[in-house]
Amino acid sequence: MSAWGSAFTDLTRSNLHDYVRRRIRPGGGTRPALLLLEDRGRRAVVKDYRPSSWLLRTLVGPWLISREARVYRVLSGTPGVPRLIGILDRHALVVEHIAGRSCADYEDGALPPEFFARLQRIVEGIHARGVVHCDLKNRSNIVVADRGRPYIVDFASAFTRGGSLALLRRYAFDRFRNDDLRAVVKAKLLVGQLWNQPDADFAFRRDPPERTVRAVRDAARWLFKLFTDRNRPPRREE
Ligand SMILES: Nc1ncnc2c1ncn2[C@@H]1O[C@H](COP(=O)(O)OP(=O)(O)OP(=O)(O)O)[C@@H](O)[C@H]1O
Ligand SMILES: [Mg+2]
Numbered sequence: 001m002s003a004w005g006s007a008f009t010d011l012t013r014s015n016l017h018d019y020v021r022r023r024i025r026p027g028g029g030t031r032p033a034l035l036l037l038e039d040r041g042r043r044a045v046v047k048d049y050r051p052s053s054w055l056l057r058t059l060v061g062p063w064l065i066s067r068e069a070r071v072y073r074v075l076s077g078t079p080g081v082p083r084l085i086g087i088l089d090r091h092a093l094v095v096e097h098i099a100g101r102s103c104a105d106y107e108d109g110a111l112p113p114e115f116f117a118r119l120q121r122i123v124e125g126i127h128a129r130g131v132v133h134c135d136l137k138n139r140s141n142i143v144v145a146d147r148g149r150p151y152i153v154d155f156a157s158a159f160t161r162g163g164s165l166a167l168l169r170r171y172a173f174d175r176f177r178n179d180d181l182r183a184v185v186k187a188k189l190l191v192g193q194l195w196n197q198p199d200a201d202f203a204f205r206r207d208p209p210e211r212t213v214r215a216v217r218d219a220a221r222w223l224f225k226l227f228t229d230r231n232r233p234p235r236r237e238e
Pocket of ligand 1: 097098099102138141142153154155
């Protein structure tokens with residue numbers, strides 16, 4: 001594990017349980033387990049595909065973990081993004097825990113205008129590093145930390161502008177950058193209750209190429225989910 005003071009330097013898969021403070025969510029099917037860890041006064045979250053279905057554990061999970069870790073490395077030091085502490089093994093990564101509540105848990109009107117202005121600056125900072133998040137409309141990926149500071153988590157769907165298929169990537173990057181910004185403006189309009197017509201026009205308008213790109217993306221997600229759900233173990237009664 002990377003240095004964060006001296007916290008978590010000795011963390012390994014075999015001693016993971018010594019660090020667990022709370023299980024945030026059990027894993028299973030397509031979902032990774034989430035555990036809250038603590039060491040020397042610091043807290044971290046481990047996202048772990050080991051308890052997930054066979055397909056996620058063996059193939060998709062390791063791919064998602066390495067992609068997400070790569071994005072966290074690209075974003076290292078960007079305001080509003082938790083630090084990557086390290087990769088536990090190919091199934092799990094460990095990131096700084098952000099104390100707070102998810103934006104999805106807030107009543108409409110409960111967050112002030114400054115929150116959304118800060119959130120927009122954070123998203124622009126992420127874009128400036130060449131990363132699009134692609135899942136900001138899921139407001140549970142926005143964490144409201146102390147003093148109303150926004151943080152963004154879950155970069156599993158994110159992608160970077162560079163790499164192979166450069167032209168296609170650049171096109172998709174511009175499209176998804178707009179999607180990220182729209183998600184922020186929609187949150188401002190709906191959760192923030194800060195309705196105004198120019199923002200509404202921006203948030204809800206779609207041109208035909210964009211509708212096509214989104215349809216392809218949604219179809220890919222649907223197929224992925226269909227495929228992985230077939231491998232989901234039967235739900236255990238609690
Ligand atoms: N570093 C963190 N600090 C605080 N909360 C976190 C952190 N990472 C994740 N969470 C919380 O746990 C939730 C689930 O984590 P994450 O989004 O990474 O997993 P997921 O499999 O994509 O889950 P979901 O499908 O619910 O989005 C997040 O929506 C967020 O509320
Ligand atoms: Mg998420």
